[in-house]
Amino acid sequence: MSPKENPSADSVKDKPSQCQTQLASADPSAPGITTSRRSFLKAGGALSMSSLMGAAALMGQSGDVEAAIEWAEHFQKNYRLMTPEEKAEARARLERRYSAEYDKKVSVDGTESQPGVLMGYALNIRKCIGCRRCVKACVEENNQSRGSKPGQRIEWIQVLRMERGEFSQDKMDHGYPEGLGIQVGGNAYTPAGQVLEGQYFYEPEAVPEKDATYMPIACMQCEKPPCVKVCPVRTTFREGDGVVVIDYNWCIGCKMCMNACPYWARRFNLTTPVLPKEEMNPVTHYMGNRPRMRGVVEKCHWCLQRTRHSRYPACVEVCPVGARKFGNLLDPESEVSLILARKNVFRLKAEYNTFPKFFYFYD
Amino acid sequence: MKKLVFHTVILAVCCAAATPAFAQEAAKQEAKETICFESRKGASEITKHEIKPGLPNVKCSPTTGATLWYGDPYDGTVPMGKMPLLDGIPEGKAVVRPRSEKLNLLGMCATACHNGVVPPGFPKHKKPVPIPTMESLLPEVKNLQHGRGRIWCLDCHHSTKRNMLVDHFGDPVSFDQPQLLCGKCHGDKLRDWRDGIHGKRIGEFVSTGKKRWFVCTECHNPHDVQDGARNKGFVQIAPESPPQLPNGMKDAKHESVHGIAH
Numbered sequence: 205m206s207p208k209e210n211p212s213a214d215s216v217k218d219k220p221s222q223c224q225t226q227l228a229s230a231d232p233s234a235p236g237i238t239t240s241r242r243s244f245l246k247a248g249g250a251l252s253m254s255s256l257m258g259a260a261a262l263m264g265q266s267g268d269v270e271a272a273i274e275w276a277e278h279f280q281k282n283y284r285l286m287t288p289e290e291k292a293e294a295r296a297r298l299e300r301r302y303s304a305e306y307d308k309k310v311s312v313d314g315t316e317s318q319p320g321v322l323m324g325y326a327l328n329i330r331k332c333i334g335c336r337r338c339v340k341a342c343v344e345e346n347n348q349s350r351g352s353k354p355g356q357r358i359e360w361i362q363v364l365r366m367e368r369g370e371f372s373q374d375k376m377d378h379g380y381p382e383g384l385g386i387q388v389g390g391n392a393y394t395p396a397g398q399v400l401e402g403q404y405f406y407e408p409e410a411v412p413e414k415d416a417t418y419m420p421i422a423c424m425q426c427e428k429p430p431c432v433k434v435c436p437v438r439t440t441f442r443e444g445d446g447v448v449v450i451d452y453n454w455c456i457g458c459k460m461c462m463n464a465c466p467y468w469a470r471r472f473n474l475t476t477p478v479l480p481k482e483e484m485n486p487v488t489h490y491m492g493n494r495p496r497m498r499g500v501v502e503k504c505h506w507c508l509q510r511t512r513h514s515r516y517p518a519c520v521e522v523c524p525v526g527a528r529k530f531g532n533l534l535d536p537e538s539e540v541s542l543i544l545a546r547k548n549v550f551r552l553k554a555e556y557n558t559f560p561k562f563f564y565f566y567d
Numbered sequence: 568m569k570k571l572v573f574h575t576v577i578l579a580v581c582c583a584a585a586t587p588a589f590a591q592e593a594a595k596q597e598a599k600e601t602i603c604f605e606s607r608k609g610a611s612e613i614t615k616h617e618i619k620p621g622l623p624n625v626k627c628s629p630t631t632g633a634t635l636w637y638g639d640p641y642d643g644t645v646p647m648g649k650m651p652l653l654d655g656i657p658e659g660k661a662v663v664r665p666r667s668e669k670l671n672l673l674g675m676c677a678t679a680c681h682n683g684v685v686p687p688g689f690p691k692h693k694k695p696v697p698i699p700t701m702e703s704l705l706p707e708v709k710n711l712q713h714g715r716g717r718i719w720c721l722d723c724h725h726s727t728k729r730n731m732l733v734d735h736f737g738d739p740v741s742f743d744q745p746q747l748l749c750g751k752c753h754g755d756k757l758r759d760w761r762d763g764i765h766g767k768r769i770g771e772f773v774s775t776g777k778k779r780w781f782v783c784t785e786c787h788n789p790h791d792v793q794d795g796a797r798n799k800g801f802v803q804i805a806p807e808s809p810p811q812l813p814n815g816m817k818d819a820k821h822e823s824v825h826g827i828a829h
Binding site: 308331333334335336337339340341344345354355356357359362403404405406407408409410411412486511514515516518520521522523524525526529530531532535537538539542543546547567 | 605606621626628633634635636637640759762763764765766767768769770771772773774776781786801803804805806807808809810811812814815819822
């Protein structure tokens with residue numbers, strides 16, 4: 205969606221140009237990020253005079269509903285601290301804004317976590333064929349940005365391709381030191397077995413390839429999430445049913461969580477997200493797939509808008525080999541519980557004590 | 568040279584006249600028929616249609632023709648039917664897409680050739696024999712890639728009721744319930760399938776929820792389970808497009824360079 209099609213989304217955020225700040229970026233080519241909305245609240249400890257004037261001027265000018273909505277959004281509290289009435293109001297406000305923006309009836313659900321539910325995920329690493337359908341299904345479902353310019357295409361699931369490597373007669377003496385190497389697990393220079401130097405951009409004609417294995421990675425919904433620990437504004441947190449979510453409205457875009465995450469699960473909206481009206485999924489959740497704004501972090505939330513209503517996540521449903529499994533860990537009859545009970549299971553980087561609720565298994 | 572130009576002009580004129588009609592026709596065709604496949608390309612196709620305004624039953628990948636999203640996970644399903652140990656599931660909570668709709672030869676099987684009687688000259692044993700008529704109809708059975716020569720047609724197909732599969736007792740099994748057939752030899756897989764670990768279920772994940780179960784033949788071609796060079800496993804399909812390259816990077820060659828210098 206170009207700025208022209210979407211006049212309301214960023215108008216307020218970008219308007220008070222007095223309080224635009226350049227965020228430090230590791231990428232020198234990255235454009236400066238406007239954090240007007242946050243600095244709006246932060247500058248000088250409280251409201252800065254200039255920003256107040258800026259916003260007031262804006263409201264005076266257009267006086268339209270959109271601006272009023274934006275104005276209210278700016279001053280809304282951290283979602284977790286809102287009363288139920290305030291939450292409902294915040295969602296209704298968003299519904300109005302999104303519906304106008306995307307030209308269709310958009311719902312913003314607020315269903316809370318249910319007692320007795322702890323969501324869990326299991327992925328059969330032996331079955332995955334690396335077809336990336338899960339990646340694309342996730343984008344269809346979760347309203348990620350899908351432009352073509354740098355930073356405009358966001359995908360939450362990454363599929364890592366790993367070469368099998370080989371043991372072979374002719375490499376027997378190609379170890380280290382030269383001529384004497386013993387080929388145990390390959391040798392230092394031609395590793396055999398799975399090599400963790402993976403490839404993300406693989407593009408063969410057909411998958412699975414004979415000499416490769418694949419490992420999809422997304423948010424692990426850790427029980428002890430490092431991202432939650434580091435968030436300076438506590439906008440990302442663990443929900444009662446175990447899913448780690450983000451209140452996008454409260455995110456200041458500092459990217460601390462991205463650095464803290466050992467699983468490369470979080471993505472940053474470097475640009476205004478590109479989400480064509482006809483492709484936008486109108487069934488959204490406040491903590492889930494509602495459209496994001498520029499300058500906020502997002503990640504997988506196990507399709508809260510679906511799973512809070514008992515529906516399987518989108519990635520589970522499209523996997524052609526049935527490698528993806530989802531269910532309630534507290535229900536001993538659920539497919540994930542049965543997998544934990546019966547199969548060989550491991551968690552990625554378990555040594556970090558993050559306690560992921562995403563399990564890899566094989567049979 | 569001149570002649571060539573002349574021809575081109577004629578061609579162009581013809582085309583100009585013809586294309587609008589063609590294009591319209593094609594557009595119409597495309598508008599009503601978007602088809603995408605689920606797991607088995609060529610054997611598990613779904614036609615896209617709207618369930619309500621703006622909500623399609625499926626979304627299809629424009630690049631690979633794969634199913635990418637389910638608007639209605641129960642589209643085109645029927646009750647799964649009786650299954651041992653799954654009879655506790657309330658009526659209508661376990662559904663499948665019927666396989667019989669996908670099998671073009673099925674109608675013919677029961678009526679034209681094998682109409683409930685053993686045809687004359689039919690072998691008395693179940694061992695492999697060449698069946699030219701079947702091979703011409705269905706080339707994949709010529710060199711049956713299932714069981715490494717130890718199983719043959721009548722281990723799976725009913726000898727007189729040809730629109731049926733067969734269980735261990737010789738009783739007929741519906742093509743819509745292949746799990747009852749496959750399970751007689753692959754008991755471990757059947758158990759995992761029943762528990763939702765092997766195969767796939769979509770819809771509501773809670774134990775009490777309504778689910779569409781994918782049956783064995785929606786993923787496996789029973790006549791070819793040993794896929795070519797891989798010798799087993801899932802048939803190859805085209806992958807979806809890779810992620811966006813980091814800003815400023817021209818290609819992903821850096822990834823394929825593995826050697827660690829010393």
